[in-house]
Amino acid sequence: MRGLRNLVLLAALVLSVVCGATAPALAAPFIAPLPLLQLPAEARTTYQLIQSGGPFPYIKDGMVFANRERYLPNQARGFYREYTVVTPGSRDRGARRIICGGYKTSKPDVCYYTADHYSTFRRIVK
Numbered sequence: 696m697r698g699l700r701n702l703v704l705l706a707a708l709v710l711s712v713v714c715g716a717t718a719p720a721l722a723a724p725f726i727a728p729l730p731l732l733q734l735p736a737e738a739r740t741t742y743q744l745i746q747s748g749g750p751f752p753y754i755k756d757g758m759v760f761a762n763r764e765r766y767l768p769n770q771a772r773g774f775y776r777e778y779t780v781v782t783p784g785s786r787d788r789g790a791r792r793i794i795c796g797g798y799k800t801s802k803p804d805v806c807y808y809t810a811d812h813y814s815t816f817r818r819i820v821k
Contacts, residue, residue, distance in 0.1 A: 724766060729808055729817035737781040738808055741793050745778055748801035753779045753788060760794050766816055767807060770796060
């Protein structure tokens with residue numbers, strides 16, 4: 696999916712250089728929904744901790760997520776926060792995260808799950 700997005704961006708850039716055309720602005724990415732009950736058990740536990748305001752097992756939980764790759768809808772800095780989803784057998788934080796957006800940390804407007812350290816996201820729905 697990331698490769699296709701990069702190819703589209705490259706094609707738009709080439710078109711704008713060769714033809715003098717203006718590349719269209721990219722729309723907010725479509726992110727497929729993922730029912731809460733289909734999340735791994737550890738992700739459901741993290742989601743419940745987020746909803747109750749913690750406490751969280753990792754010091755980096757609740758830190759601002761910058762969305763540098765812009766895989767999530769564009770928002771002002773500070774809108775997104777990241778939380779670790781425990782990965783059984785991992786010696787470190789692993790690759791699984793929940794990213795929540797909103798300005799009320801214990802009542803986020805939206806949350807996303809990634810099992811591959813920010814390469815793909817699914818929007819969590821109840």
